[in-house]
Amino acid sequence: MLIMNDSSPESVASVLKVFGILEALSESKDIAISELSQKVMMPKSTAYRFLQTMKSLGYVNQEEDSDKYSLNLKLLDLGNRVLYHQNFLAIADLEMRKLRDKTKETIHLAVREGDQIIYVNKVASEQYSLCLTSKIGNQAAIHASGLGKVLLAWLDDESKKNLVNNIDFVRYTPKTITSKEAFLLELDDVKRCGYGKDDEESELGLRCFAVPIYNRLGNIIAALSLSTSIFRCNTAEEEAKLVSEISQSAAKISELIGFNKQSKSLD
Structure with a gap:
């Protein structure tokens, strides 16, 4: 059970209270508000406010005409998402290592979080030493990386702009690229080329190629x-060969996490 600390900043204390309530709810099928407030050591009125907020967000159920509360399956959905991402990273890591071994080059995996491009995996070349700052x-620089361009190119126009x-x-x-207009044209090219x-x-002397990975929903x-x-990589033929290799790896990762290219093409 989480212990409340009166000396904590108000925002931190509120978070502690929420998780204290969640833990208390997880210990039984349902629980009356009076018993719950005793377990988490807070006034019933405070517990009630938190429970009503959690109820409105869809994380807590309240029995009709009762003061008993219980957790619902939304938390299970969150847990399943965590498992999904853990499985995704394990699948991607294996394919990234295969691609690194085949091409001898450094491989990155990134996701978009809002307006940020975050590296979530890196498999460094064992043969070539590149001056890469990625960790x-x-x-990643959203406007100066293949990763950033790919993760923006297929967004709807409003979100992209x-x-x-x-x-x-x-x-x-x-x-x-240092202008909005030139970058938007670049994103159009990315979408067209794939x-x-x-x-x-x-970085001078460095050339990178990036392709998208799709989930089961496309x-x-x-x-x-x-x-x-x-x-x-200084010829069109060498670029095409590397793009083909990375595209095959991305397609394999997408397939392993449930993407069906044929179904997508029929949508």
Whole structure:
């Protein structure tokens, strides 16, 4: 059971109270508000306010004409999502290692959280040393990375424009896109070609290619990228070969998490 601390900041104390109530509710099928308030050591009026809020959010049920409360299945749904993402990362990691071993290049996996692109996995090349600043948990430059371009390109126009309007177009190299208009045109190209490219836009001498990963509903949930040197990829043929390799890996990951390309094409 969580212990309430009166010295905690108000916002932190409120969070502790919520989780204290959740834990108390999880210990029995249902519980009366008087018993629950004793367990979590808070006034009944306070417990009632929290319970009513949690009820309105869909996490708690209240028996009709009763003061008894219970948890509902929305929390189970959240737990299932956690399991899904853990399975997704394990599946992706295996395919990323296969791709790294085949191409000898560094592979990244990223997701979009609001207006941020977050690295969630990285499999570094064991043969080539690239001056990469990427780390799991860090952000990728949304306008100067293939990952960022892919995770924005397929958004609806309104969402895309809202995100682009909030981008700080920092110039990392002479090749970095630094205007909203040019970036929106670039996103159109990405959607048309099916992959995004960072052509020395984040770091000189570095070229990256990224493609989308789809979930079982056909939504893009992540992007897979391959980073290489301009000296190992300086022709259209070499680019096409690497894009083909990473596309096959992304397609395999998508398939393993339930995506059906044929069903998507029929929608």
